[in-house]
Amino acid sequence: MENRNKNKVFLDINNKKIDLPVLSGSTGPDVVDIRSFYKISNLFTFDPGFTSTASCESSITFIDGDKGKLLYRGFDIGELAVKSTFLEVCFLLLYGKLPQKNQLDDFTQRVTRHTMLHEQMIYFFRGFRRDAHPMAIICGVQGAMSSFYHDSLDINDPWQREVASIRMIAKLPTIVAYAYKYSTGQPFVYPNNSLDYAENFLYMCFSVPAEQYKSNPILNKAMDRIFILHADHEQNASTSTVRLAGSSGANPFACIAAGIACLWGPAHGGANEACLNMLKEIGSVDRIPDFIKRAKDKNDPFRLMGFGHRVYKNFDPRAKVMKESADEVLELLGISNNRTLQVAKELEKIALEDEYFIEKKLYPNVDFYSGIILEAMGFPTSMFTPIFALARTVGWISHWIEMHSDPDKKIGRPRQLYKGNLERPFVLIKDR
Ligand code: SDX
Numbered sequence: 001m002e003n004r005n006k007n008k009v010f011l012d013i014n015n016k017k018i019d020l021p022v023l024s025g026s027t028g029p030d031v032v033d034i035r036s037f038y039k040i041s042n043l044f045t046f047d048p049g050f051t052s053t054a055s056c057e058s059s060i061t062f063i064d065g066d067k068g069k070l071l072y073r074g075f076d077i078g079e080l081a082v083k084s085t086f087l088e089v090c091f092l093l094l095y096g097k098l099p100q101k102n103q104l105d106d107f108t109q110r111v112t113r114h115t116m117l118h119e120q121m122i123y124f125f126r127g128f129r130r131d132a133h134p135m136a137i138i139c140g141v142q143g144a145m146s147s148f149y150h151d152s153l154d155i156n157d158p159w160q161r162e163v164a165s166i167r168m169i170a171k172l173p174t175i176v177a178y179a180y181k182y183s184t185g186q187p188f189v190y191p192n193n194s195l196d197y198a199e200n201f202l203y204m205c206f207s208v209p210a211e212q213y214k215s216n217p218i219l220n221k222a223m224d225r226i227f228i229l230h231a232d233h234e235q236n237a238s239t240s241t242v243r244l245a246g247s248s249g250a251n252p253f254a255c256i257a258a259g260i261a262c263l264w265g266p267a268h269g270g271a272n273e274a275c276l277n278m279l280k281e282i283g284s285v286d287r288i289p290d291f292i293k294r295a296k297d298k299n300d301p302f303r304l305m306g307f308g309h310r311v312y313k314n315f316d317p318r319a320k321v322m323k324e325s326a327d328e329v330l331e332l333l334g335i336s337n338n339r340t341l342q343v344a345k346e347l348e349k350i351a352l353e354d355e356y357f358i359e360k361k362l363y364p365n366v367d368f369y370s371g372i373i374l375e376a377m378g379f380p381t382s383m384f385t386p387i388f389a390l391a392r393t394v395g396w397i398s399h400w401i402e403m404h405s406d407p408d409k410k411i412g413r414p415r416q417l418y419k420g421n422l423e424r425p426f427v428l429i430k431d432r
Contacts, residue, residue, distance in 0.1 A: 013041050028062060044415050051310070055240060057406070060093060060398050061232045065311040070318065072232060073097070081321045086227040086391070087111060087197050090169055093232055093398040114170035115191035115200065117178070118148045125182045134179035134386045135264045141175050142168075143257035153251045155404055164252040165397045172390045173197070177204030180383055198224035201390070206378060218332045219377055222325050226370060229318040230388050232395025234311070238262040238269065242396040243403050247412040252400060259396045260389045266305065269367075269392070272384040275306035276340070276371030284339070285346045292347075296356045306368030307351060313361040322369040329373050341372050 008019045009032050018040050021033040031054045034045055047053045062071045070077040073092050080089055084098075091099045091107050099107060124141050145167070146153060152164035178188045181204075189204045199220040207213030233239070241262040245255040263269030282291050294302040309316055330336045348364050351357045374384050403409055 011041075013043065016041075025057070028064070038415075044417065046417055050235075050240075055235050055412075056243065056403065058235070058399065058402060059096065060402060061234050061395070063234050063311050065309070065313045068312060068315040068317050068320075070233070077229065077317050078321060081225050081228050084228065085196075086224045086231070089228050089231050090394045093394050094165065094401070110166050111170045111197070112193045114167050115174055115193060117171060117174055121145075121148060122178070122188065125178055125188075128182070130183060130185060132183075134176070134183060134382055135260065135270075135389070137179040137182065138172075138175050138386050138389060139257055139260045139264070141179075142172070142260055143254055145171070146251045146253035149253070153253075155246070155249060155251065161252065161401055161404065165401065168252070168256055168393050168397060172393045173201040174204060176383075176386045176390045177201060179386060180205050180379075183380075183382070196220070196224075198227060202377075216332065218328065222329050222373060223377070225321065225325055226373065226387065227391040229321060229366060230370075230391035232392070232398060235399075236268070237265070238392065239396055239399050242400055244412040246400045246403050247409065249411075252397070255400055256393060256396055259392070263389050263392065264385060269385045269388040271305050271365070272367040272371045272374070272388060273381045275367050276375060276381050276384065278305045279340045279343050279347070279371075282343050282347065285343055288343065288347050288350055292350060292354060296354075304347070304351065304362070306364055306371075307357070308360070308362040309365045312363060312365065315363045316365040318366040319364040319368050322366065322373065323364075326369045326373050326376075329376050333376055335376060338372070338376065340375070344369065344372060 007022050009022055010017065010019045012018075020037065022030050023033050024030045038044055045053075060073065062074075063069065072080060072089060073096050075084075075092065075098070080092075084092075087108050088099060088104055090111075091104060121141060121144065124144050125137060128137050128140070149164065149167060152160045152167060154160045174191055181188050186208055189207050189209070191200050192203055193200075195203055199215055202215040202220065202223055203213060206215065235243070238259040242255045242259040245258040246252075250258075266274040278291070282288055291302070291304070294300045295304045295307075326341060327336070330338050330341060348368070351362065357363075370388075371381065371384050374387060375381065379387070
């Protein structure tokens with residue numbers, strides 16, 4: 001018997017014939033709806049790391065890993081990175097459409113007027129050591145926001161969800177900039193609402209009260225583009241963390257703090273910091289073969305940071321745009337002979353010609369070039385992942401809102417394949 005038709009798959013389990021619905025999206029692979037599977041088969045499915053599992057329906061972002069395609073609400077990332085701005089992309093991700101000019105002006109005005117932190121929050125920063133990793137600081141301060149903004153905690157009130165969203169998009173740059181200033185011992189610089197989003201972030205990071213500061217417009221554009229490229233990416237680990245935290249009814253500030261914590265890992269958002277550290281460790285082009293050899297050695301846990309992706313099996317379209325930006329920024333700053341960039345370009349070339357990387361379909365991802373730009377702009381490596389978190393906040397929030405708007409939403413609660421002890425009697429310590 002044919003084991004599926006357009007709308008069903010047919011299984012024969014212990015001589016019991018069961019059929020499961022097949023659901024189709026607007027594009028991408030169909031899915032087998034297994035919500036009733038355990039009930040009718042008494043079996044769990046098993047998929048650690050969710051390599052074959054769709055966790056939800058979503059209309060926000062779509063990735064075609066084979067074609068190296070990334071769409072935000074249907075718009076290609078390459079077009080958005082060149083033709084749009086980060087705040088316009090925020091509006092697109094949140095509301096599903098490109099704004100009219102008056103809508104964008106209103107949205108920009110609302111975000112701009114939420115850029116300051118409650119003054120009492122500044123004391124949170126002072127509780128950290130000066131050499132604390134900024135991800136530890138922003139994770140803590142972000143979670144603490146729920147203790148200040150009590151008028152936007154009710155997840156069932158769409159208006160409060162909206163206010164919390166605007167607050168976080170507006171305040172993350174301030175929190176991240178303050179974390180950077182705190183690490184340098186320089187005073188915090190309040191947001192300047194006459195500046196646009198990316199320019200204001202650079203201003204809060206690099207200006208000092210003692211003198212005038214004006215960031216270079218090309219660096220403002222590069223910063224804004226980096227935000228756009230990092231804004232969202234389907235159900236990645238940190239977005240799935242935010243959805244899972246949100247499914248319990250946790251407040252929006254706590255959910256985003258959970259996303260920040262997950263993003264910190266070097267296999268995920270921490271890869272940009274790890275990648276630049278790796279490029280510096282390689283140090284020169286002649287040392288690249290040794291590192292390639294290590295990356296291929298099964299007994300060596302070393303991996304080429306900034307390479308590989310769960311979904312992209314051709315190339316990461318964000319890496320392409322990032323590479324172009326890296327050339328522009330370094331050219332502008334007069335450091336086009338940047339040694340780290342030379343190592344990165346040569347590493348990319350060698351790796352892409354190596355049969356191991358070709359066979360494993362390992363290509364540079366978004367983190368491979370971003371660190372080079374951020375370092376050239378003056379950021380220490382420890383600030384790379386906080387900047388990723390700043391940009392990804394709008395994606396996390398968009399998924400959090402989408403989840404709460406789902407009438408079928410329920411708390412996420414996976415099962416397991418238990419391999420532990422069967423029930424056994426307790427033995428008192430004197431008898432052990
Ligand atoms: C991000 O999910 C997202 O969308 C994430 C992200 C986003 O925007 O949210 O795109 C951001 O996290 C990008 C990825 C950043 N991480 C890194 O650059 C760290 C290095 N990359 C690897 O850790 C790895 O490639 C992952 C974690 C990114 C993907 O891992 P998978 O999909 O689970 O693949 P895998 O670990 O099973 O690897 C498949 C094979 C393995 O070999 P075999 O066991 O089949 O023999 O490829 C090998 C791996 O050993 N491999 C690598 C490698 N990445 C995978 N070998 C050397 N160097 C690497 N970088």
